[in-house]
Amino acid sequence: MLNIQEVKKRFSIFQNQPDLVYLDSTATSLKPKSVVDKIREYYEEYSANVFRGIYPMSEKATMEFEETRTIVSGFINANSSNEIVFTRNATESLNLLAYSLGRKILESGDEIVTTIMEHHSNFVPWQVLTSEVGAVFKIIDIDEEGYLNLGINNIKDQKSNIKNINQKLKVLDQIITKKTKILALTYVSNVLGTINPIKEIVTQVKKINPKIIVIIDAAQAAPHLKIDVKDLGADFIVFSSHKMLGPTGVGVLWGKEKLLKEMYPFMYGGDMISEVYIDKTIYKDPPHKFEAGTPAIGEIIAFKEAIKFLNEVGMEKISEHEKKLTRIAIDRLTSTFGGEIKIYGPRNVDDHNGIVSFSFGKYHSHDISQILADNGICVRAGHHCAMPLHTRLKLPATVRASFYIYNDEKDVEKLVEGLKKVKKILKA
Ligand SMILES: Cc1ncc(COP(=O)(O)O)c(C=O)c1O
Incomplete structure (x- = not known):
């Protein structure tokens, strides 16, 4: 206890x-002293920009910044820290996906599926995208108790009888089709508190449509539940530092490296660039390809203290x-x-x-x-x-x-x- x-x-x-x-x-967490102290340490001791200088303060800032990436990667059991993109918040991570991935893969007549329990951040970007492209926006409903309408009543049920669950998950057959390019759903509802059975849902939808991209909004899960991206099987997961004891102004986008490589950049300029010519520009590889401009350096550096705190408590x-x-x-x-x-x-x-x-x-x-x-x-x-x-x-x-x-x-x-x-x- x-x-x-x-x-x-x-x-x-x-x-x-x-x-x-x-x-x-749920709106934002309080911040432990270790996080606040780390922000102060950056501003008082080595407040240089990252990646740009070869003098010791800049090297120290870059090392601390990249160390956070490694710690976030370990926290969610990612394959590599190259899969961790820093954004401003979960909302920006989801919008990044709508622009850089959605706009690349979605065509008229395709479908995006989400749920009625989503935060606007995981609803509006998909609503706008589908209406721009002429795609179909489909929504999974809830039952009277606040579970997703998958015919699943509780997670214990699912674990106790996988065969039966697979039967029940067949409800998804009516919703997910070969035209469904993206399923974007929340891990935990920020109103109902419902913990959705993500692993089972991902397994089932990928059976129906192996090409589907599954995006998980983990803004209310990462602060409270153990997340293992390999185990969950989704393609992208997003969350915000400020809801998990960390500073504001820092979001995370985790994505499978292969998919990140295939995506368009989100914003252009600054350190996402490798080479620029009059007629063309060559971008860096992910994650830096998605990190245009100067990031929230002190806040990202201090975010690792929040994760250390969570790991220490367990x-x-x-x-x-x-x-x-x-x-x-x-x-x-x-x-x-x-x-x-x-x-x-x-x-x-x-x-x-x-x-x-x-x-x-x-x-x-x-x-x-x-x-x-x-x-x-x-x-x-x-x-x-x-x-x-x-x-x-x-x-x-x-x-x-x-x-x-x-x-x-x-x-x-x-x-x-x-x-x-x-x-x-x-x-x-
Ligand atoms: C489930 C969920 N998704 C996304 C967000 C957006 O988070 P942020 O405001 O940090 O972008 C929130 C914030 O409350 C949330 O609860």
Whole structure:
């Protein structure tokens, strides 16, 4: 089990605000002191540009920068650090794929498949691309509990009877065809908390169409679950540093090296270039081919401290801890408020990451979150950049409480107490 008090000591924010109840890590996580110190180290000790200088400060910055790439590569078990492209965030990684890959391979009449539970970042780029090209935009629905409509009820089921699962996954036969060029789906829903059975889905869709490209939005998975890109079998995976204890301004695009090599560059100029002539330009190989201009050097350098922190705590422990808190939160909220509270997403916490989204009575989500904020509790209200999902659920907005390594049962209790106050104030 995690020792939360020890974890909290390593975040300066809790020394500055000891009563902070931060339940919004799905939007962005807090940052440990080691990450902040590393950013300061770069700016105070060797704040030169990377790849360009041959003087010691630039060499040191380049070495630290590339070391992060190696550490990210190890964190997700990539084949090589050449498969790790640094972007600004998961959104940019997905847009890069829509431009550099989508525009290359998609033709009129082709299909892109995504799901109704996507964040706008993994929905709009594909919607725009398909409408530009005259391709078909197909969407996988969810069931009443917030699982993807694949006929799978939970991951345990899938593991216990693979034959049966293969049978169930046949639902994908109706959606994926030989014309489906891309399947882009989230690993974990940022609203429902649903953990999708990515490995099984990838296996099945590649059976139906071996040429399909599978893109996984792991923005809500990389901070919480052990990711092994070789095991998952997808072609591309994206995530953001700022949701996993790292700095803002850093995103990751992992892709199979062969595919990265075949793709168009995304932006032109700076260090993505090898040679330029009046009539032509030769680009560097991936990953640098996709890293035009000066990157967020200090932030990328400090990102490795976040990964070291996660590795030190252990991804299995982190996800166990979050499952436990999710269970406690669902139980406490339903036992206290009964039918007044409606919690979305799977009931089985093995399939439900540490995100608890809910509606509460007839109270408006923004009023609820304002009163919670007045009581020192940070949650998010709104559609959480997942409007198609909220429309599907016939909801204008939800309140979202999300848990991470610095949260404990006391935070859940404070949320329950805060909601009691909400009831009192809004009923008056
Ligand atoms: C599932 C999911 N995908 C993509 C994103 C976009 O991440 P970023 O804003 O870091 O680009 C988010 C952010 O909340 C998310 O939850």
